[in-house]
Amino acid sequence: MQDNFLKIRNLRTYFFTRRGVVKAVDGVDIEAKRGKLTALVGESGCGKSVTGLSIMGLIPSPVGKIVEGEILFEDKDLAKLSYKEMADLRGKDISMIFQEPMTSLNPVLTIGHQVGEPLRIHSSLSPEEITERVLSILDLVGIPEPRSRLKSYPHQLSGGMRQRVMIAMAMICGPKLLIADEPTTALDVTIQAQILDLMLELMKKINTSIILITHDLGVVAEVCDEVNVMYAGKIVEKSDVFSIFDNPSHPYTWGLLRSIPRIGKKGKAKKLYTIKGVVPNLLDPPSGCRFADRCDKARDICREEEPPFTTIEEGHFVKCWLFA
Amino acid sequence: MENALISTKNLTKIFHLSTGPLGRKKVFVHAVENVNIDIASRETLALVGESGCGKTTLGRLILRLIEPTKGEVLFKGENIFSLDRERMRSLRRDMQIIFQDPYASLDPRMRILDILAEPLKTHNKDMSKREIVERVKELLSVVGLQEFVMSGFPHQFSGGQRQRIGIARALALNPEFIVCDEAVSALDVSIRAQILNLLMDLKERFNLTLLFITHDLSVVSFISDRIGVMYLGKCVEIGPTADIFDHPLHPYTLFLLSAVPIPDPHARDRAKLILEGDIPSPVNVPSGCRFHTRCPYLRDVCVSEEPQMQYIGNRGFACHFPLY
Ligand SMILES: Nc1ncnc2c1ncn2[C@@H]1O[C@H](COP(=O)(O)OP(=O)(O)OP(=O)(O)O)[C@@H](O)[C@H]1O
Ligand SMILES: Nc1ncnc2c1ncn2[C@@H]1O[C@H](COP(=O)(O)OP(=O)(O)OP(=O)(O)O)[C@@H](O)[C@H]1O
Numbered sequence: 201m202q203d204n205f206l207k208i209r210n211l212r213t214y215f216f217t218r219r220g221v222v223k224a225v226d227g228v229d230i231e232a233k234r235g236k237l238t239a240l241v242g243e244s245g246c247g248k249s250v251t252g253l254s255i256m257g258l259i260p261s262p263v264g265k266i267v268e269g270e271i272l273f274e275d276k277d278l279a280k281l282s283y284k285e286m287a288d289l290r291g292k293d294i295s296m297i298f299q300e301p302m303t304s305l306n307p308v309l310t311i312g313h314q315v316g317e318p319l320r321i322h323s324s325l326s327p328e329e330i331t332e333r334v335l336s337i338l339d340l341v342g343i344p345e346p347r348s349r350l351k352s353y354p355h356q357l358s359g360g361m362r363q364r365v366m367i368a369m370a371m372i373c374g375p376k377l378l379i380a381d382e383p384t385t386a387l388d389v390t391i392q393a394q395i396l397d398l399m400l401e402l403m404k405k406i407n408t409s410i411i412l413i414t415h416d417l418g419v420v421a422e423v424c425d426e427v428n429v430m431y432a433g434k435i436v437e438k439s440d441v442f443s444i445f446d447n448p449s450h451p452y453t454w455g456l457l458r459s460i461p462r463i464g465k466k467g468k469a470k471k472l473y474t475i476k477g478v479v480p481n482l483l484d485p486p487s488g489c490r491f492a493d494r495c496d497k498a499r500d501i502c503r504e505e506e507p508p509f510t511t512i513e514e515g516h517f518v519k520c521w522l523f524a
Numbered sequence: 525m526e527n528a529l530i531s532t533k534n535l536t537k538i539f540h541l542s543t544g545p546l547g548r549k550k551v552f553v554h555a556v557e558n559v560n561i562d563i564a565s566r567e568t569l570a571l572v573g574e575s576g577c578g579k580t581t582l583g584r585l586i587l588r589l590i591e592p593t594k595g596e597v598l599f600k601g602e603n604i605f606s607l608d609r610e611r612m613r614s615l616r617r618d619m620q621i622i623f624q625d626p627y628a629s630l631d632p633r634m635r636i637l638d639i640l641a642e643p644l645k646t647h648n649k650d651m652s653k654r655e656i657v658e659r660v661k662e663l664l665s666v667v668g669l670q671e672f673v674m675s676g677f678p679h680q681f682s683g684g685q686r687q688r689i690g691i692a693r694a695l696a697l698n699p700e701f702i703v704c705d706e707a708v709s710a711l712d713v714s715i716r717a718q719i720l721n722l723l724m725d726l727k728e729r730f731n732l733t734l735l736f737i738t739h740d741l742s743v744v745s746f747i748s749d750r751i752g753v754m755y756l757g758k759c760v761e762i763g764p765t766a767d768i769f770d771h772p773l774h775p776y777t778l779f780l781l782s783a784v785p786i787p788d789p790h791a792r793d794r795a796k797l798i799l800e801g802d803i804p805s806p807v808n809v810p811s812g813c814r815f816h817t818r819c820p821y822l823r824d825v826c827v828s829e830e831p832q833m834q835y836i837g838n839r840g841f842a843c844h845f846p847l848y
């Protein structure tokens with residue numbers, strides 16, 4: 201397990217709101233291997249972004265808090281670092297591409313300034329050297345004529361170009377870990393294909409590991425090595441990408457895969473498989489298995505006791521009583 | 525087409541925008557230009573293409589929610605833009621729309637009963653209160669909602685439930701034709717499958733004709749009989765769904781389909797065609813073929829001459845060098 205350089209153990213991140221405690225991330229274990237692309241996939245509100253923000257130390261305090269767990273990165277537990285220590289790592293060893301592209305680029309600062317910012321914080325390079333590095337990273341992420349773009353503002357770029365700029369900004373210090381939160385969701389498919397291709401290329405060139413947060417199983421199948429399926433604040437299944445698609449075992453994963461229409465499938469299917477019902481409210485999640493209300497295979501024990509993680513084949517884990 | 529319910533003839537919408545200092549500079553947005561498509565009675569035509577290509581504008585023109593710059597929309601052979609107010613009003617019963625955003629399209633201050641009763645009251649002045657409530661109950665049951673939903677407000681329901689309410693509202697007046705504008709794009713996979721099944725059921729049950737606008741191509745292969753592909757305001761290819769997926773004729777269609785992620789990791793090493801560059805601005809549309817700035821099959825004539833839509837059997841395409 202040498203190569204698990206990020207190991208999250210029993211992470212619980214809660215929000216203490218006026219309506220009650222939102223258990224957004226509730227006992228999550230994730231590991232990321234060096235040089236691999238690890239997916240965190242699940243439906244809206246299941247806790248993907250909160251997991252990413254927890255790793256980054258960016259949970260809005262005091263409403264939100266990591267109440268339990270460890271985030272082991274190399275030899276440190278990020279959950280226990282001070283604000284200052286975390287700030288030293290952020291943007292340098294670990295960086296994140298945020299879900300909302302327009303809110304994470306500053307509209308009144310030039311592209312050149314923003315992309316160079318992490319270097320101004322974390323390095324002692326001269327302004328000229330920084331400009332050179334900015335030009336070379338902009339070139340690397342495929343911005344045509346980067347010199348002429350240094351003075352551009354975010355609104356002068358297309359959505360795809362803005363996403364490239366965000367990737368450049370996240371990559372400029374050569375981070376060991378990049379957390380990419382829905383980096384292509386707002387993009388058109390032809391542009392998405394460009395950006396995914398770029399991320400794979402950069403991962404090799406800069407030797408970065410990536411955690412890709414997405415709700416799109418197509419994207420997962422295209423580029424990821426390892427997959428974590430998240431449901432209502434918990435990881436319910438994890439394995440390498442081939443075993444999970446070939447042998448989806450948790451009823452939720454299985455149902456999710458069956459409910460996506462397959463492109464170009466000859467002979468139109470009459471009906472899509474559907475998972476009944478809706479996701480539970482994280483203010484008051486059901487005890488036992490959180491999927492029980494929607495599961496065709498639910499038994500009494502499912503509603504009473506939380507299922508344990510069970511190994512069903514090497515490296516493939518499922519949190520479900522069917523396998524326990 | 526012989527049994528066309530709807531035909532567009534050179535349908536064009538050019539928006540005028542004022543920009544620059546003091547708004548003195550006028551620019552023209554070529555949102556939809558010379559589009560000629562037919563929609564057969566009881567078919568589902570999907571309209572696909574990337575952001576800004578004019579899908580929504582075309583849908584709104586067909587419903588006469590906006591007036592065209594030029595061209596006609598024939599509904600059962602009659603140009604709807606020449607109808608007087610009274611006749612247009614009665615035609616509106618037959619043509620409805622379902623929007624992308626169930627959150628934004630339902631008035632947050634109105635109870636569901638009133639939201640669904642509104643079209644009934646406007647168009648059937650002689651319906652009694654009791655008849656209206658009966659009809660609302662019926663509509664709710666048609667879209668799979670329970671009666672108690674009537675007394676709630678939109679914010680009390682989930683995204684999928686709100687989309688069902690939007691569908692119930694569109695069905696209230698027994699329309700023949702419905703435009704679904706990104707009707708499932710905002711929904712999670714498991715909920716999306718539920719709504720797609722519902723739409724297919726309703727289509728059969730009420731003999732509906734659908735114009736299904738989406739940027740999500742995997743949905744298209746499930747729901748549509750034919751596909752129209754748009755690029756920068758133009759319809760570039762149209763034909764039966766399976767044929768287009770099997771063998772696209774227009775280069776843009778080929779690249780668009782190739783960019784769609786496939787939820788099967790065993791397919792990840794297939795030869796992928798990645799389109800270079802960005803979509804040009806609809807303000808400065810390229811000369812000749814609008815796709816020529818990105819097309820790998822480009823030859824001189826593509827820059828100087830605009831390809832016209834031509835038909836071979838039921839396949840239509842606008843390209844000088846189609847991919848036979
Ligand atoms: N600042 C906050 N205050 C209170 N609750 C929050 C806050 N941020 C997130 N949550 C809640 O935590 C849960 C998980 O949210 P999160 O943003 O991680 O979901 P997600 O999986 O990223 O969803 P999406 O796919 O929609 O981005 C949700 O129920 C959300 O409402
Ligand atoms: N009212 C308007 N005034 C000016 N320009 C407009 C207006 N409505 C649409 N446009 C422009 O017309 C073009 C076509 O827009 P439209 O909304 O039809 O695209 P779309 O294919 O539906 O895109 P999306 O997939 O993003 O919904 C775009 O460039 C858009 O900015």
Ligand code: SF4
Pocket residue numbers: 450451452489490491492493495496497498499502507519520521522
């Ligand atoms: S634990 Fe029970 S309810 Fe949960 S997924 Fe497994 S079978 Fe279904």
Ligand code: SF4
Pocket residue numbers: 774775776813814815816819820821822823826831842843844845846
């Ligand atoms: S007309 Fe020319 S540029 Fe346009 S799609 Fe066909 S080959 Fe490409």
Ligand SMILES: [Mg+2]
Pocket residue numbers: 248249250299381
């Ligand atoms: Mg998120």
Ligand SMILES: [Mg+2]
Pocket residue numbers: 579580581
């Ligand atoms: Mg639109």
